[in-house]
Amino acid sequence: TTAPVTKLRLAIQKSGRLHDDSMRLLKECGIDISNGVNKLKSEASNFPLEVFFLRDDDIPQYVEDKVADIGFVGENVVYEKKKKVEVVEKLGFGKCRLSIAVPKGEDYASAASLQGKRIATSYPVLVQDFLNQQGVQAEIHEISGSVEIAPGIGLASAICDLVSSGSTLFMNGLQEVETILQSQAVLITSAGLSEEQQAILNKLMFRIQAVKKAKN
Numbered sequence: 001t002t003a004p005v006t007k008l009r010l011a012i013q014k015s016g017r018l019h020d021d022s023m024r025l026l027k028e029c030g031i032d033i034s035n036g037v038n039k040l041k042s043e044a045s046n047f048p049l050e051v052f053f054l055r056d057d058d059i060p061q062y063v064e065d066k067v068a069d070i071g072f073v074g075e076n077v078v079y080e081k082k083k084k085v086e087v088v089e090k091l092g093f094g095k096c097r098l099s100i101a102v103p104k105g106e107d108y109a110s111a112a113s114l115q116g117k118r119i120a121t122s123y124p125v126l127v128q129d130f131l132n133q134q135g136v137q138a139e140i141h142e143i144s145g146s147v148e149i150a151p152g153i154g155l156a157s158a159i160c161d162l163v164s165s166g167s168t169l170f171m172n173g174l175q176e177v178e179t180i181l182q183s184q185a186v187l188i189t190s191a192g193l194s195e196e197q198q199a200i201l202n203k204l205m206f207r208i209q210a211v212k213k214a215k216n
């Protein structure tokens with residue numbers, strides 16, 4: 001009998017803002033996973049890689065638990081979840097920032113202006129870290145989506161949300177006043193890959209770096 005072929009298991013977003021760029025990056029690395037993405041997983045035909053399609057929020061946990069060996073996910077999710085994973089490569093897509101915004105025209109001098117306020121966010125851990133750093137006490141109200149409507153409906157007087165162009169904030173009558181994190185998609189891994197898996201990862205990272213270099 002022959003030993004099973006070692007594969008690297010990669011977790012990427014099933015659908016959403018990171019999905020297409022994640023698939024494109026694999027393609028640009030010469031990896032073919034065209035055999036259907038409308039399922040939980042797919043195998044590359046020409047590289048020892050298995051791809052799992054998951055919600056982005058779950059990717060750090062899957063990598064920490066070694067259900068997947070590596071993942072492509074936003075830094076914002078990595079740092080919010082605080083799982084035992086390592087960021088090994090920035091991927092150059094999914095760029096955005098996590099910012100605090102308040103209603104347009106409202107005075108905002110510094111983080112101290114948030115003292116005693118209620119901030120709606122999907123990133124309670126990162127917001128609390130920021131408030132601690134600034135020595136500001138504020139109430140964090142966690143909501144999972146449509147954070148930008150919170151001030152308009154009286155749920156909160158400030159928000160902290162992901163921003164790229166700023167048009168969503170603008171349309172909701174908000175102004176961006178503070179950036180607490182710059183983010184992009186990154187490659188994460190857990191410690192303790194086998195020697196064979198590490199060799200596959202090195203090969204993949206070599207290709208990713210070549211793709212990034214070609215774009216600069």
Ligand code: ATP
Nearest residue numbers: 013016017018055056057074094095096162163164
């Ligand atoms: P899922 O269904 O996988 O949980 P989601 O709705 O949480 O998806 P998306 O909106 O698809 O997530 O965003 C995925 C990631 O894309 C974000 O976590 C962030 O890293 C990145 N991103 C880049 N630009 C933006 C933006 N303008 N708004 C939100 N996320 C952005």
Ligand code: ZN
Nearest residue numbers: 055056057058
């Ligand atoms: Zn998500």
